[in-house]
Amino acid sequence: MKKKLLVPVFGALALAVSWQVNVFAAPYVRYEVHSLQGRKSIVSMQKAMVKLKALGCDKPVSWYYQSAIHGVPIPGKDGNLETNPLCPSFTSVSKVRSTWAKCGSHNESGPPSDIHFLPWHKLYVAHFEKIIRKYSADPKFALPYWDYEKFPTLPDRFQAGAQGSLYEQARLTSLNRGKPITDNALNTIRQDSNALQDIVDYATYNNQINHGLHDFLHDYIGGTATIYNKVYNRNVSAGLMGNVPSAAFDPIFWVHHTNVDRLWQQWVNDHPGQNITLAELNSVRWPYRFFQNNGAPINYSMAQVLAAIEAPDYVYDNQVNASATSAKAIPQRLEEHTITSIPLNIVATGSGPANSTLNLADEKLLVVDKTANERIILKLDATYTGKPNGRYEVYVNLPEHIATTSPEAKKYYTGAISFFVNDPDGKGMVREFRYDITDELAISQQALNAVHLTVVKTTGLAEGSVIIKNAEVLYLN
Ligand SMILES: [Cu+2]
Numbered sequence: 001m002k003k004k005l006l007v008p009v010f011g012a013l014a015l016a017v018s019w020q021v022n023v024f025a026a027p028y029v030r031y032e033v034h035s036l037q038g039r040k041s042i043v044s045m046q047k048a049m050v051k052l053k054a055l056g057c058d059k060p061v062s063w064y065y066q067s068a069i070h071g072v073p074i075p076g077k078d079g080n081l082e083t084n085p086l087c088p089s090f091t092s093v094s095k096v097r098s099t100w101a102k103c104g105s106h107n108e109s110g111p112p113s114d115i116h117f118l119p120w121h122k123l124y125v126a127h128f129e130k131i132i133r134k135y136s137a138d139p140k141f142a143l144p145y146w147d148y149e150k151f152p153t154l155p156d157r158f159q160a161g162a163q164g165s166l167y168e169q170a171r172l173t174s175l176n177r178g179k180p181i182t183d184n185a186l187n188t189i190r191q192d193s194n195a196l197q198d199i200v201d202y203a204t205y206n207n208q209i210n211h212g213l214h215d216f217l218h219d220y221i222g223g224t225a226t227i228y229n230k231v232y233n234r235n236v237s238a239g240l241m242g243n244v245p246s247a248a249f250d251p252i253f254w255v256h257h258t259n260v261d262r263l264w265q266q267w268v269n270d271h272p273g274q275n276i277t278l279a280e281l282n283s284v285r286w287p288y289r290f291f292q293n294n295g296a297p298i299n300y301s302m303a304q305v306l307a308a309i310e311a312p313d314y315v316y317d318n319q320v321n322a323s324a325t326s327a328k329a330i331p332q333r334l335e336e337h338t339i340t341s342i343p344l345n346i347v348a349t350g351s352g353p354a355n356s357t358l359n360l361a362d363e364k365l366l367v368v369d370k371t372a373n374e375r376i377i378l379k380l381d382a383t384y385t386g387k388p389n390g391r392y393e394v395y396v397n398l399p400e401h402i403a404t405t406s407p408e409a410k411k412y413y414t415g416a417i418s419f420f421v422n423d424p425d426g427k428g429m430v431r432e433f434r435y436d437i438t439d440e441l442a443i444s445q446q447a448l449n450a451v452h453l454t455v456v457k458t459t460g461l462a463e464g465s466v467i468i469k470n471a472e473v474l475y476l477n
Pocket residue numbers: 070103104106121
């Protein structure tokens with residue numbers, strides 16, 4: 001009640017500084033899944049999921065349909081079977097619904113929709129949350145989030161012991177048995193969280209939270225074992241979460257994505273004025289088609305997407321704090337200025353680090369001035385061979401005597417490359433990866449005429465490699 005009364009008081013201020021609106025206007029709270037309230041919301045989620053799973057696959061609010069909006073294995077493609085016990089009418093490519101397989105950023109065709117990764121998933125998850133709220137008959141329901149860094153065990157109602165509607169057998173077995181995320185994997189998660197802290201522009205943040213932390217957790221939860229995947233109705237390598245077409249069928253998907261959304265919201269609060277713009281949303285046309293909890297379709301224009309992400313109807317339990325309410329001056333938006341573009345041919349396989357040096361022309365010395373409001377960004381264009389699987393780490397100016405596995409290498413780590421993509425025809429695709437390399441370059445404390453890159457494969461199946469074809473270095477100021 002108290003929160004509601006504050007709305008008119010802050011109304012005028014909120015108009016001027018729109019990111020303050022959500023703190024006061026949002027009626028729902030997303031809690032960490034292991035907390036008391038988080039556990040209560042999981043009980044509601046479990047109840048609703050039983051009903052949604054019983055609805056077949058034709059109703060837009062059903063579990064199958066909602067999951068398929070993200071991605072779905074196409075019968076007859078990539079060795080997929082044409083029998084489908086979960087959706088008997090879905091037997092061929094001609095039966096794909098127009099709203100299915102629309103996950104913004106993992107698509108195989110059309111222009112790269114990477115810029116839509118965070119907003120598309122935000123609205124997708126928010127619409128699913130309203131469906132769960134209705135079907136759980138819990139009027140206060142909000143999806144919880146899984147903060148794996150602080151609480152590295154799978155929430156118990158998702159585990160094998162529960163055997164309820166949130167359990168999925170096709171996951172990493174140790175997680176399903178209640179064992180925590182391994183120390184190695186936790187180190188990777190922390191390494192990526194740290195790398196995200198330095199980023200000040202949306203395009204780089206969106207790119208790295210996607211291809212670093214987000215993809216890593218998908219692959220980790222999915223595991224690397226070849227296992228029966230009920231969505232494909234056959235054995236595939238990795239569980240539901242490890243393959244784009246089956247990822248959203250595992251209920252853990254939702255609490256993973258609320259955590260990604262929570263991290264983004266924190267970044268937005270910490271970087272006023274730097275969030276995605278209408279121009280960026282319009283730069284690649286991507287459909288935002290979801291369903292209301294009564295099954296009615298809802299289509300968003302890009303302006304409506306922007307309005308929705310600026311004023312969600314929920315807050316996170318740890319974000320109703322002073323930092324979001326103090327009237328910070330909004331800094332100018334940073335602009336990109338390309339310094340150089342260099343063709344490359346770095347091939348990273350499973351057999352050790354690959355290296356390359358980007359030599360800059362003398363007149364293009366890189367000057368790192370950490371006191372100026374200026375960042376240096378590296379863009380890499382990369383593609384893959386074999387299965388688009390696994391994680392590759394990128395290090396900048398790593399001294400030769402330091403191994404990538406050594407703790408000393410951490411401060412030279414700038415970000416990841418991964419291809420968590422839907423590529424049933426095995427076409428391969430070129431993707432852009434962006435890194436803020438300011439801090440890594442600043443270690444050498446001098447003007448630089450070269451940038452040394454080290455790329456190493458750290459997880460994934462033995463098959464497959466990544467090829468970096470081009471690098472671009474730019475100033476952001
Ligand atoms: Cu996705």
